[in-house]
Amino acid sequence: xxxxxxxxxxxxxxxxxxxxxxxxxxxxxxxxxxxxxxxxxxxxxxxxxxxxxxxxxxxxxxxxxxxxxxxxxxxxxxxxxxxxxxxxxxxxxxxxxxxxxxxxxxxxxxxxxxxxxxxxxxxxxxxxxxxxxxxxxxxxxxxxxxxxxxxxxxxxxxxxxxxxxxxxxxxxxxxxxxxxxxxxxxxxxxxxxxxxxxxxxxxxxxxxxxxxxxxxxxxxxxxxxxxxxxxxxxxxxxxxxxxxxxxxxxxxxxxxxxxxxxxxxxxxxxxxxxxxxxxxxxxxxxxxxxxxxxxxxxxxxxxxxxxxxxxxxxxxxxxxxxx
Amino acid sequence: xxxxxxxxxxxxxxxxxxxxxxxxxxxxxxxxxxxxxxxxxxxxxxxxxxxxxxxxxxxxxxxxxxxxxxxxxxxxxxxxxxxxxxxxxxxxxxxxxxxxxxxxxxxxxxxxxxxxxxxxxxxxxxxxxxxxxxxxxxxxxxxxxxxxxxxxxxxxxxxxxxxxxxxxxxxxxxxxxxxxxxxxxxxxxxxxxxxxxxxxxxxxxxxxxxxxxxxxxxxxxxxxxxxxxxxxxxxxxxxxxxxxxxxxxxxxxxxxxxxxxxxxxxxxxxxxxxxxxxxxxxxxxxxxxxxxxxxxxxxxxxxxxxxxxxxxxxxxxxxxxxxxx
Numbered sequence: 001x002x003x004x005x006x007x008x009x010x011x012x013x014x015x016x017x018x019x020x021x022x023x024x025x026x027x028x029x030x031x032x033x034x035x036x037x038x039x040x041x042x043x044x045x046x047x048x049x050x051x052x053x054x055x056x057x058x059x060x061x062x063x064x065x066x067x068x069x070x071x072x073x074x075x076x077x078x079x080x081x082x083x084x085x086x087x088x089x090x091x092x093x094x095x096x097x098x099x100x101x102x103x104x105x106x107x108x109x110x111x112x113x114x115x116x117x118x119x120x121x122x123x124x125x126x127x128x129x130x131x132x133x134x135x136x137x138x139x140x141x142x143x144x145x146x147x148x149x150x151x152x153x154x155x156x157x158x159x160x161x162x163x164x165x166x167x168x169x170x171x172x173x174x175x176x177x178x179x180x181x182x183x184x185x186x187x188x189x190x191x192x193x194x195x196x197x198x199x200x201x202x203x204x205x206x207x208x209x210x211x212x213x214x215x216x217x218x219x220x221x222x223x224x225x226x227x228x229x230x231x232x233x234x235x236x237x238x239x240x241x242x243x244x245x246x247x248x249x250x251x252x253x254x255x256x257x258x259x260x261x262x263x264x265x266x267x268x269x270x271x272x273x274x275x276x277x278x279x280x281x282x283x284x285x286x287x288x289x290x291x292x293x294x295x296x297x298x299x300x301x302x303x304x305x306x307x308x309x310x311x312x313x314x315x316x317x318x319x320x321x322x323x
Numbered sequence: 324x325x326x327x328x329x330x331x332x333x334x335x336x337x338x339x340x341x342x343x344x345x346x347x348x349x350x351x352x353x354x355x356x357x358x359x360x361x362x363x364x365x366x367x368x369x370x371x372x373x374x375x376x377x378x379x380x381x382x383x384x385x386x387x388x389x390x391x392x393x394x395x396x397x398x399x400x401x402x403x404x405x406x407x408x409x410x411x412x413x414x415x416x417x418x419x420x421x422x423x424x425x426x427x428x429x430x431x432x433x434x435x436x437x438x439x440x441x442x443x444x445x446x447x448x449x450x451x452x453x454x455x456x457x458x459x460x461x462x463x464x465x466x467x468x469x470x471x472x473x474x475x476x477x478x479x480x481x482x483x484x485x486x487x488x489x490x491x492x493x494x495x496x497x498x499x500x501x502x503x504x505x506x507x508x509x510x511x512x513x514x515x516x517x518x519x520x521x522x523x524x525x526x527x528x529x530x531x532x533x534x535x536x537x538x539x540x541x542x543x544x545x546x547x548x549x550x551x552x553x554x555x556x557x558x559x560x561x562x563x564x565x566x567x568x569x570x571x572x573x574x575x576x577x578x579x580x581x582x583x584x585x586x587x588x589x590x591x592x593x594x595x596x597x598x599x600x601x602x603x604x605x606x607x608x609x610x611x612x613x614x615x616x617x618x619x620x621x622x623x624x625x626x627x628x629x630x631x632x633x634x635x636x637x638x639x640x641x642x643x644x645x646x647x648x
Contacts, residue, residue: 126388202386204426207424209432210384212444213416213448214443214447226432
């Protein structure tokens with residue numbers, strides 16, 4: 001199992017390199033450049049070209065790519081922002097806590113509310129209660145995030161004055177962003193949980209558990225739920241990954257400086273290093289998260305664990321043969 | 324009747340209906356039988372005759388979402404099963420009555436170790452500590468022939484026969500008074516079948532439990548049962564001792580079943596299938612359910628339902644032609 005995890009960690013490196021090359025190339029060919037955007041219309045073409053040359057932006061593609069990757073791999077340096085001259089890694093690091101706070105509180109809220117709703121709906125399948133909760137969750141997935149955010153601000157900041165409407169000074173500032181951010185994913189998780197519970201709840205081993213005299217509550221939570229967890233984990237992990245990449249709309253509406261808004265301003269000012277750095281960060285968090293999810297699978301389902309162990313063993317045997 | 328109420332299990336006028344695509348499926352129609360403590364009854368019939376539904380009704384583990392009607396009376400050890408609360412029923416299941424399921428491949432929870440699944444019912448019903456119940460579970464698994472060094476494995480690491488043994492271990496873990504075995508050998512190959520049947524027989528002798536054995540295999544019934552009930556289209560059409568059914572066969576359907584069996588001792592003969600198919604359970608015939616396939620049936624058979632009649636002591640048959648034959 002440890003072998004499998006190590007193997008996966010090593011595999012993250014080429015993934016990040018590939019992502020780096022791709023995003024670099026993409027940004028290289030996107031029209032517009034950071035210098036002319038920063039200097040605006042008043043600057044002459046000569047001035048722009050002079051600065052571009054001094055920053056190495058007029059070098060050939062391969063030279064620039066080589067320089068970027070070289071710094072990245074050998075110095076772990078993502079460069080500095082063309083606009084603010086601040087190192088990208090420092091900026092990302094300073095914004096990470098805010099993004100993490102929103103992401104964590106949203107995913108916890110999502111799981112705490114979404115999973116129980118889904119379980120309940122599956123037990124009461126096709127009753128009024130089930131139909132109502134699924135209808136509400138359909139609304140939840142359909143309503144746009146920013147609209148929910150505005151409604152929440154109207155009610156809780158403007159009218160009731162319970163929570164501040166923007167900023168990031170204390171936990172109070174994160175309540176509304178977390179709620180508005182999680183409504184969509186609560187609905188999604190609820191629907192996913194219902195679907196996978198429904199599949200499991202009618203399986204033979206659940207009947208076996210009942211026949212053993214296991215109380216109904218334990219049948220559902222102890223026998224059915226663990227078997228329904230795999231798709232639920234997948235969806236939770238996916239939404240957590242998205243959240244860690246920065247919630248652009250939520251961060252903008254609530255004026256929280258997180259990674260989403262950082263990436264957005266980077267894109268607008270063609271700040272190559274900022275965009276590349278942010279995308280690399282997102283790719284890295286996703287890769288690590290996917291690894292954690294895969295390890296969780298093994299923890300939940302012994303059949304998957306057996307596969308992992310087997311694949312580790314196979315790799316070893318092949319290695320021996322090669323020698 | 325007086326006599327019957329003293330029996331250990333009484334099923335009276337059981338009716339179960341499912342709903343499926345708007346139509347009512349008449350799975351069990353007026354089934355009554357009884358069982359003495361320690362004895363065994365074979366429920367024989369074709370696939371879809373309602374045997375498993377009868378068993379699940381006694382256990383009260385019918386799928387709620389599909390069932391539209393359950394009527395009748397099930398009395399088990401003096402208790403009215405139908406009137407118990409869910410909690411009371413859960414305390415009987417697994418302890419006083421338990422069930423072996425048809426398909427061992429899907430009957431075990433894939434994410435729990437085998438020993439924990441056996442120990443679970445011991446913890447629930449015998450008030451033992453976790454450690455004690457695990458060591459008892461290991462003992463039970465050894466009793467059914469699973470080595471102690473494999474009990475911590477998961478079901479996917481077991482073969483089909485081993486899984487069925489584990490399912491049996493779960494069922495007998497608390498030494499129930501009644502064991503319902505629903506086609507316990509159908510999913511197994513023939514050599515394992517014999518082993519499993521022998522295992523059940525020896526465990527029954529040891530614990531002294533009564534058994535309802537559900538099967539479509541008359542050979543298994545002959546080996547393992549004292550009494551036999553032949554089920555057709557949700558009704559018992561003939562019931563009696565093993566000898567009554569095998570030697571003094573009365574009902575045309577039962578006769579048809581025997582005619583369709585190969586006879587290894589006698590001279591080779593052509594097997595005689597029963598013509599036609601069992602009736603559609605959403606649309607049962609008005610009269611005798613077997614009348615469309617019965618070679619002796621006449622207008623009277625098709626007109627109205629036939630009652631069970633006792634043709635000899637303890638030998639019951641649902642056929643109006645019996646006396647005249």
